[in-house]
Amino acid sequence: MGTRIYKRNFRSKKSFQSSSISSTTRIILLFCIILINISIFSKEKIGLVYNGPSSLFSDVFYNIYKYVDIETPPSTSSKRLEITIQASNIIIDFDKKEYTDSLTNFKSLLSDVFKNYYQRRIYLIANNCQMFDESGEIVNSAFFNWSENLRVKILKNNMIFNVPVKTPIGQSLQKVPERWIEVNFLGYTGDATLNGKKIELEEHMILPPNNYTLETPYEKIKFNLENIYNKYEIPLISEIIEKEISFKKILGIFDLETGIEITGTEKSVWIPKKGDNILIVENAVFASPFGILEKNKGIQFHGIPVFAYENNFTIYLITSYGEIITVGLRNIIRDMERAPSYITVKDNKISVLTFGGKKYSIDLKTGGLYFIGQTSKIENNIKLRTEKTISLENKNIFIKNNKVKITKKNNITMRYKNGK
Numbered sequence: 547m548g549t550r551i552y553k554r555n556f557r558s559k560k561s562f563q564s565s566s567i568s569s570t571t572r573i574i575l576l577f578c579i580i581l582i583n584i585s586i587f588s589k590e591k592i593g594l595v596y597n598g599p600s601s602l603f604s605d606v607f608y609n610i611y612k613y614v615d616i617e618t619p620p621s622t623s624s625k626r627l628e629i630t631i632q633a634s635n636i637i638i639d640f641d642k643k644e645y646t647d648s649l650t651n652f653k654s655l656l657s658d659v660f661k662n663y664y665q666r667r668i669y670l671i672a673n674n675c676q677m678f679d680e681s682g683e684i685v686n687s688a689f690f691n692w693s694e695n696l697r698v699k700i701l702k703n704n705m706i707f708n709v710p711v712k713t714p715i716g717q718s719l720q721k722v723p724e725r726w727i728e729v730n731f732l733g734y735t736g737d738a739t740l741n742g743k744k745i746e747l748e749e750h751m752i753l754p755p756n757n758y759t760l761e762t763p764y765e766k767i768k769f770n771l772e773n774i775y776n777k778y779e780i781p782l783i784s785e786i787i788e789k790e791i792s793f794k795k796i797l798g799i800f801d802l803e804t805g806i807e808i809t810g811t812e813k814s815v816w817i818p819k820k821g822d823n824i825l826i827v828e829n830a831v832f833a834s835p836f837g838i839l840e841k842n843k844g845i846q847f848h849g850i851p852v853f854a855y856e857n858n859f860t861i862y863l864i865t866s867y868g869e870i871i872t873v874g875l876r877n878i879i880r881d882m883e884r885a886p887s888y889i890t891v892k893d894n895k896i897s898v899l900t901f902g903g904k905k906y907s908i909d910l911k912t913g914g915l916y917f918i919g920q921t922s923k924i925e926n927n928i929k930l931r932t933e934k935t936i937s938l939e940n941k942n943i944f945i946k947n948n949k950v951k952i953t954k955k956n957n958i959t960m961r962y963k964n965g966k
Contacts, residue, residue, distance in 0.1 A: 550818045554793065556863070559751045560826070561740075566575070568690050571602065572745075573964055577626075580713060581625060581870070582658060586841060587615050589613070589615045589666060590614050590615065590625070590663070591614065591615045591616075591617055591621075592605070592614040592615065592616055592620075592625050592626075592627045592722055592874075593617050593618065593619065593621060593624040593625065593626045594610065594616050594618045594620065594627050595615070595618070595620065595626065595627070595628040595629070596618070596620070596629050596944065597628070597629065597630040597631065598629065598631030598636075599629065599631065600603065600834070601767055602631065605902055606652070608694040609652070609653055609656050609913070610627070610656060610660075611664065611666065611668050611692075611715065612660075612665050612691075612692055613656075613660040613664075613665060614660070614663060614665040614692070620885055623940065624642060625639045625640070626639075626640070627639075629638070631649060634648055634649050634650075635649060635654045636649050636651075638655065638656070638659055638660055638692075638875035645658065645659055645926050649709050655716050656780070656927060660762055661943060665691050665692065665857070666691070666692035667689045667690065667691060667692060667718075667719060668689070668690055668691075668696070668711075668717075668718055668719070669687065669688075669689050669690075669718060669719050669720075669722045670688060670690055670698060670711065670720055670721070671686070671719070671720070671721045671722070671943045672686050672688075672700065672721075672722060673687070673721040673724070673725075673726070674702075674726060674795040674816050675700045675701060675723070676700065676702075677698055677699065677701065678698070678699040678700075678701070678706075679702045683954070684701060690711075690877065690897055692713060693713065694713060694775065695710075696711040696713050697709065697710050697711065698711055698722050699767040700722060700723065700754065702752075702754075704852075705740075705743075706743070706744060706886060706895060707723075707741075707753070707754050707756060708741075709722065709723050709754045709755070709756050710755075710756065710757075710772075711809070712724060714781075714926065721876070723753075723754035723755060724755060725755065725775070726754060727753055727754070727755065727771050727774050727775075727776075727777075727778055728750065728751075728752050728754065728777045728778070729750075729751050729752070729753050729771070729777075729778045729779075729780060730749065730750055730777065730778070730780070731742060731747060731748070731749055731750075731751065731780050731782055732749075732779060732781045732930060733781055733782035733783055733784040734747065734762050734763075734764060734782040734783060734784045734785065735747050735748055735749050736763075737762075737935075738760060738761060739761045739764045740759070740760050741756075741758055741759055742759070743886065747762065748759075753771060754771070755772045755773075755774070755907075756770075756771055757769045757770050757771075757772065758770070758771065759770075760780075762782060762783070763935075763937070763942045764782075764783040764785060764787065764942075765782065765783050765954065767780070768781070775791065781822050785912070785942075785950060785953040785954075786953055786954040787952070787953055787954075788822075788941065788952045788953060789824060789950075789951075789952045790948050790949065790951050790952070791826065791949070791950040792948065792950075792951075793808075793811070793812070793813070793948045793949070793950070794810065794948065795810060795811045795948055796808060796809070796810050796811050796932045796933075796945065796948050797809045797810060797811060797850055797930065797932070798850065798851065798852065798930035798932070799930075799931045799933075799938065799945060800851070800854040801910075801934070802834075802854060802856040802861065803819075803856040803857075804818060804819055804856060804857070805817055805818045805834065806936060806943060807820055807832060807833065807834060807854060808945065808950060809831055809832060809851060810851060810948075812828065812829065813826060813827060813828045813829065813830060813833075814826075814827050814830040814831060814832055814833035814838075814839075815827075815833060815950065815951045816833045816834050816902020816944060817950075818835075819939075821937050825961070827840075829841065829871060831850050831851065832851050832861075832863060832873070834852070834861055834873060834874075835862065835924070836859060836861050836873045836874035836875075837861070837873025837874060838850070838861065838873070839871065845871060845879060847865055847867070847871055847924075848865060848866075848867040848869065848870050849865040849866030849867040849869070849885075849964050850866055851863045851865055851866075852864060852865065852866050852886065852928050852930060853886065853928070855891055855959065856894060857894075857910045858875065858910070859874050859875045860874035860875045860876040860913075861873050861874055862871045862874050862896060862899070862910075863887050864898065865898045867879050867881075867885060867899065868881060868882040868883055868884045868885050868886055868900055869882070870882065870908065872913075876913045878913055878915070880915050882898065882900050882904065882906055883900070883902065883904075884900035884902035885901050885905065886898050886900055886901075886928060887899050887901045887924055887925060887926045887927075887928060888901070888926060888927050888928070889927065889928065890925075890927075894909070894910040895907050895908065895909055895910060896908040896910065897918075899921070899925065901924060901925070901936060903920050903923075903924060904917065904919075904920055905918040905919050905920070905921060906918060932945075932948075933946045933947075940954070941953060941954055
């Protein structure tokens with residue numbers, strides 16, 4: 547019968563030593579990490595004796611825990627901290643010293659008691675995002691001063707969230723946020739504000755647990771994700787388009803007292819602030835219910851309006867060539883001979899400075915145009931807007947990319963998801 551020989555594969559001495567060194571190194575590194583954690587997170591243990599109303603105990607406890615570990619009742623081996631609340635005063639007996647102050651100042655008093663103690667720190671790790679540390683730098687993890695109401699700013703998909711951080715007693719390591727929640731917005735998507743910050747609202751978004759206020763052009767809604775652990779759906783009111791108007795090119799938008807005037811290269815549009823009678827006039831450089839300004843028809847003028855002001859059923863227009871024209875009750879046609887550079891309205895007067903340095907004043911009460919004087923200092927505040935969003939009582943007007951969209955506004959101003 548044959549004998550089976552089992553060969554054992556012995557490593558060389560050199561290999562064995564290398565492995566031993568590697569294992570030893572890992573043990574030393576682990577030991578160092580443990581020592582660092584102990585030095586950072588360990589705190590002196592203080593025995594607390596509390597003589598005061600139970601309603602204040604939690605607030606007092608957490609403000610002490612910022613600096614030391616607490617045991618109650620005290621053991622014989624720990625320092626003793628005795629707190630007594632009498633009426634509106636707080637008395638602290640600690641380390642053979644007595645501290646007294648009004649109850650409203652108890653937080654600053656505790657800071658003074660523990661002025662030689664380091665404040666407790668907690669190590670936060672960004673969970674599938676980035677965070678801002680205490681200096682405002684964007685990091686993946688950082689130490690923070692411990693607080694029972696700690697909030698941290700995190701960055702995700704170019705959005706900043708100010709989220710609460712759970713800080714249980716005895717825990718020195720935490721991920722932020724604790725979780726992400728998939729939220730589906732049903733209905734409206736587009737420009738919105740979330741907790742006061744402008745965002746592009748998408749149909750599917752992931753958000754951290756927090757309280758939110760979402761505002762769209764059609765409603766304002768509050769919802770709370772702090773106790774949500776699964777997918778969440780929020781129905782929103784989508785827009786109701788009343789009218790869409792396209793321009794070859796929009797030249798200027800004038801937000802006046804009773805309406806919005808939009809001047810384009812091939813037409814002009816008047817949208818009333820009250821009512822639905824939209825006026826669209828082809829080949830006009832200004833359209834309104836008070837009168838229409840058309841090239842080569844009626845009033846002879848040059849350029850386009852760069853300023854419009856409505857007062858007492860009259861619209862005062864100033865063109866890019868420096869002509870003053872009115873439509874409405876008053877009939878004024880004057881030429882300042884130079885283009886306007888600076889226009890202001892104050893005390894029922896329109897003040898105009900031209901690029902020629904001449905100063906004029908239009909009296910809105912009398913309709914008179916007066917020459918005020920000459921100056922060598924030329925300022926410029928003439929700027930025509932070609933894009934704008936306007937919110938009226940019963941409609942929203944979106945003017946962008948040479949298009950005008952008028953949507954109906956819903957009467958709902960605020961609602962709460964799930965009654966929260």
